Amino acid sequence: xxxRNPFRDLxxxxxxxxxxxxxMKYSVSSPIFVDGNGTIYNSEGNxxxxxxxxxxxxxxxxxxxVPDWVKLNSTTYMARYAYVISPIxxxxxxxxxxxxxPMLKYIVTEDDFRYVTTTMNKGxxxxxxxILANANKRGIQKLELAFERK
Numbered sequence: 001x002x003x004r005n006p007f008r009d010l011x012x013x014x015x016x017x018x019x020x021x022x023x024m025k026y027s028v029s030s031p032i033f034v035d036g037n038g039t040i041y042n043s044e045g046n047x048x049x050x051x052x053x054x055x056x057x058x059x060x061x062x063x064x065x066v067p068d069w070v071k072l073n074s075t076t077y078m079a080r081y082a083y084v085i086s087p088i089x090x091x092x093x094x095x096x097x098x099x100x101x102p103m104l105k106y107i108v109t110e111d112d113f114r115y116v117t118t119t120m121n122k123g124x125x126x127x128x129x130x131i132l133a134n135a136n137k138r139g140i141q142k143l144e145l146a147f148e149r150k
Contacts, residue, residue, distance in 0.1 A: 024141065025062045025072060026079060026132060028101070031125060031146035032056075038117045040104070041150065051113055054104040056145065058097065058132070077140055079132035087126045088112050097132060107145065120149040 032048075033041040040048040048054050058079055062072055071077070082097040084107050095106035107128055108116070116126065130143045 025060060025077065026058045026141055026143060027061045028056055028058060028130075028143055028145055030144065031148040032104075033148050033150040034113075034116050035150045036117055038113070051108075051110075052105050055099070056101045056104055056107060058101040076134055078134060079140060080135045081133040081137055082107075083131040083133060083139070085129040085131070086112060087128065088115065094133075094137065097130075102130075108147065116147055116149060122149050124149050 029043045031043055033043075033045070035041075038051060040051065040054050042048055060073075062069060066072065079097045079101075082095050082102050084093045084095055084102075086093075086109070089109070089112070093106075095102050105113075107130070112126070120126070125146050125148045127144050127146045130145055131139045132141045132143060133139050
């Protein structure tokens with residue numbers, strides 16, 4: 001039985017940063033699939049690097065026709081960190097998100113990854129909430145990243 005995360009309800013009500021609800025700058029490929037051997041697959045089914053070497057890439061999906069496109073691509077609106085809210089833990093962790101996106105090992109702890117590979121049944125999902133933050137550690141966007149047992 002997974003313990004209920006007290007931050008889960010909070011994360012679903014957050015409006016982060018200056019984008020508002022209608023402008024989303026970043027996206028991630030989700031869900032990420034994990035089999036019982038710990039092999040990781042992207043949402044298209046292609047094998048990814050190992051747990052310690054896998055990066056969760058942040059895709060810049062900002063539409064160039066948005067009136068504030070230049071401003072929203074300035075350093076004030078670039079994701080440098082992410083606050084991670086786990087469905088298993090009641091802790092919020094700050095991780096580095098530069099270099100294209102955060103490393104999987106920073107989002108999912110070793111204990112959480114072991115839980116996914118050994119305890120979860122096929123088809124079960126865990127959804128992590130990432131609050132992307134700028135260099136000043138101020139939130140700019142909320143993303144959800146799901147892990148599904150394959």
